Amino acid sequence: MPVTDVSTDAENLTMTVIADFAAPVERVWAAYSDPRQLERFWGPPGWPATFTSWDQSIGGHATYTMHGPRGEKSSGRWEFLAIDAPTRLEVLDAFADEEGNLLENFPSMRMEFDFESTPEGTRMVNVSHFASAEALEQIVAMGAIEGTRMAMEQIDAVLQDLREFAEGKGTRLELIDDTHVRITRLVNGPRELVWRAHHEPELIRQWMLGPDGWEMTECVAATEVGQSYRNTWAPVGDTPGEAFGFEGEALMLEPPRRSVSTERMQGQPVETLNDLNLYEEDGATLVTVLIEYPDKDTRDMILATGMVDGMEASFARLQRTILDPAGAEG
Structure with a gap:
């Protein structure tokens, strides 16, 4: 399992995910920069994601929908804030409808992804920043911690040749x-x-x-x-x-x-x-x-x-x- 730690910090309004991959930084970056690869592990098991638009440029947007096994749907939109290939990516992730229109009264989070070479491959540190304690609590209550762990368990099949x-x-x-x-x-x-x-x-x-x-x-x-x-x-x-x-x-x-x-x-x-x-x-x-x-x-x-x-x-x-x-x- 690539995830080594998931923690929340109520004082600093953050959730941090640390994961280690047996693959070089460039390969991990490619998985996070290609929507066809990303959608294989972005949603947890049973909720695969489909990215319907992708503009990975500063100010560009990506939209995705996760499809549950009983027809449920949950959509989101990314806005790319910073891109420094192959070591850093920053996006604003918000709930949206299937057309990419933002939903009111749902929390958004600023996500920072940092990729660093290690002797075994790559370490990723993903820090999500929330606007309020309530927003952090809402995301955790929706199962974000366990959902993240289960989603990341799928990435090994993506990083390796099938x-x-x-x-x-x-x-x-x-x-x-x-x-x-x-x-x-x-x-x-x-x-x-x-x-x-x-x-x-x-x-x-x-x-x-x-x-x-x-x-x-x-x-x-x-x-x-x-x-x-x-x-x-x-x-x-x-x-x-x-x-x-x-x-x-x-x-x-x-x-x-x-x-x-x-x-x-x-x-x-x-x-x-x-x-x-x-x-x-x-x-x-x-x-x-x-x-x-x-x-x-x-x-x-x-x-x-x-x-x-x-x-x-x-x-x-x-x-x-x-x-x-x-x-x-x-």
């Missing part, structure tokens, strides 16, 4: 907090095909089977927001186990980048929120699934079923059966 970051590491599980986990898997293939493999029944049936010895007996996909999906599996031959399935509703479909759906075991009331994101770089696609559970006990119970191992078996089959024939190598 294959260097994830290739050969299989399906990885990260416990974010008591109710959220993040699962990542790199597959060698174009994002558009990976998207289709997750949303078209004729492709889903070929790979989303878990360990060998199981077959998918029912596959109903949701093609529009609000529609329901339903998948059922059963053991083949002498394979032990009983038939089971999952169902849910599509809350967001943004092909070929992001889909959000609810999920529950057929016949059970417990429901999770599954947020699928696909990012492609140099012909490889990073699959990221953020799962929200109702509580820690449910999270631990589901993970104990061997879910991650089953997902790895499915991803390996996705590579063999769908992506390799398209020209990728497993």
